[in-house]
Amino acid sequence: MTNKLTISCEFFPPKTDKGIATIRDVRQQLAPLNPEFFSVTFGAGGSTQDNTLDTVIEIQQAQATTNIDAAPHLSCVGSTAESIRNLLHTFQSHDIHRIVALRGDLPSGMRDPGDFRYANELVEFIRKETGDYFTIEVAAYPEVHPQAESAHIDLTNFKRKVDAGANSAITQYFYNIDAYLQFIDRCQQQNIDIPIIPGIMPINNFTQLARFSDACGAEIPRWLRKQLEVFHDDLESLQAFTLDFLTDFTEKLVEQGVPGLHFYSMNRADPTLTICQRLGLLD
């Protein structure tokens, strides 16, 4: 079952010593999944960028023993070409060979988009500056990016990133398998043949998830929303329910032959570990 299925996990950069210790612990707990890489998000426009760098350097330094690559996310909006070039050199000097290349969103109050308008320009720049040194992942949106004028235009824009040299894509999270499958079909019609890895978002808190989903354009199906609403503050029951739901959901994706699974870990080992354990993906 696990033959070609690649697993990766995403963290957000810790800001405190306690957060740093938590990630170390979570990395250790997730290691038995043999993830291909641990990625670390990057705040567009400045915030938390040093924390991202420190975290990926630590992950990459451990690579010799863990065999798990570090993959910094790199969002270009609000950046100059010079600052991105410097970051690429820094990654190279730490033997980091992967990047999740993104546009990001300009923080409110920031007006200058900088030297890059869209992620395809960043991918192009990385290839121009460093050739094939980096394996580049980009973002994909089975339910359409919230700013896109249409699904078709969004797909055309996704293809620009692939044509610019992306090796693989990770999707925005979704809870509707048909949306993913249809997206894959539409990609095939456009001759997009890179792996498109579904991003799996655990559900730890309904209010947070609903707010985030509205902002990023991920739909929580009505039946699921109605089920989740019932739990109110009973987080334990909500988590038990969502673990069952996500196990079933992930199993269906695996049955559909997805090339991999990317877990938005939210810096927790559970539920990623439990889902994978239930699906027999643990060594």
Ligand code: FAD
């Ligand atoms: P793009 O691919 O540039 O697309 C953005 C919008 O512009 C889309 O509507 C697209 O249709 C349109 N578009 C794209 N190219 C063109 C073009 N050439 N001409 C005209 N229109 C175009 N954000 C962070 O800040 N930090 C992170 O670490 C981070 N990690 C993420 C990881 C994943 C797996 C995903 C799915 C998202 C992540 N995000 C992160 C969020 C992401 O930055 C936002 O969704 C952002 O709004 C779009 O980024 P993008 O790289 O998909 O942009």
